[in-house]
Amino acid sequence: MQQALNEAREALKKDEVPVGAVIVSNNRIIAKAHNLTETLNDVTAHAEMLAITAAAECLGGKYLINCTLYVTLEPCFMCGGALSWAQLGRLVFGARDEKRGFSNFTPSPLHPKTEIIGGIMEEECSRLVKSFFKGKR
Amino acid sequence: MQQALNEAREALKKDEVPVGAVIVSNNRIIAKAHNLTETLNDVTAHAEMLAITAAAECLGGKYLINCTLYVTLEPCFMCGGALSWAQLGRLVFGARDEKRGFSNFTPSPLHPKTEIIGGIMEEECSRLVKSFFKGKR
Numbered sequence: 001m002q003q004a005l006n007e008a009r010e011a012l013k014k015d016e017v018p019v020g021a022v023i024v025s026n027n028r029i030i031a032k033a034h035n036l037t038e039t040l041n042d043v044t045a046h047a048e049m050l051a052i053t054a055a056a057e058c059l060g061g062k063y064l065i066n067c068t069l070y071v072t073l074e075p076c077f078m079c080g081g082a083l084s085w086a087q088l089g090r091l092v093f094g095a096r097d098e099k100r101g102f103s104n105f106t107p108s109p110l111h112p113k114t115e116i117i118g119g120i121m122e123e124e125c126s127r128l129v130k131s132f133f134k135g136k137r
Numbered sequence: 138m139q140q141a142l143n144e145a146r147e148a149l150k151k152d153e154v155p156v157g158a159v160i161v162s163n164n165r166i167i168a169k170a171h172n173l174t175e176t177l178n179d180v181t182a183h184a185e186m187l188a189i190t191a192a193a194e195c196l197g198g199k200y201l202i203n204c205t206l207y208v209t210l211e212p213c214f215m216c217g218g219a220l221s222w223a224q225l226g227r228l229v230f231g232a233r234d235e236k237r238g239f240s241n242f243t244p245s246p247l248h249p250k251t252e253i254i255g256g257i258m259e260e261e262c263s264r265l266v267k268s269f270f271k272g273k274r
Contacts, residue, residue: 042190043199043222044181053179062180077246078222081215085180106243109214 007034021047021071023055031055048079072125074101080109090115094125144171158184158208160192168192185216209262211238217246227252231262
């Protein structure tokens, strides 16, 4: 999650909503990404989406069954849907997103086999996003 | 929708799940795409996602407020989420997707201002997808 936080800080430097993601397979980081929606002018360029694409490229297969995704913010419904299609093995997220997070939806958009762990380094992850939006007001 | 069906047929030629999408702005087609998840080895490469990215590139802005998306199959949760982030003006889809369609989720992942019209050329759109999966069995 520390690596994902580093990615989030990279996003912050580019004046992007600071969210970072890292995908691990067999104890090895196979993808790192941060939110680039403004830079790429593309609503689909969330950290998770970019990491999924990069991880599939690295693995040579589109399924992430034996992978763990670490992400600083609870994935939104779009990213949750993508993680479901990828059949992600394990999701570890930092801060909760009470408004846009996948867990606000019924039924869950995630794959039933995906293990979900939330609230890891929550305070640090949350502080980063909150300070960004505070600075925008 | 005829143009979206043509895109879906392009997907079929590549042995992809035959779904096509077209985005219209000011009576002009600004993006056309078809599902490329197998070709690109990427679960995020649904027709709608590729069309959203292309349309934003064309418009020079990431919001699709005055645009209509025509898609042959009801968007999934991931694509519904992306359309919400893009604040799509109008969604017109062909066949319903009873299993994976966005309308199976509560609350709706789409933006509250998006006008939704389903079932346009439904039979033709549905036939294409069904025949694809029948051929796979």
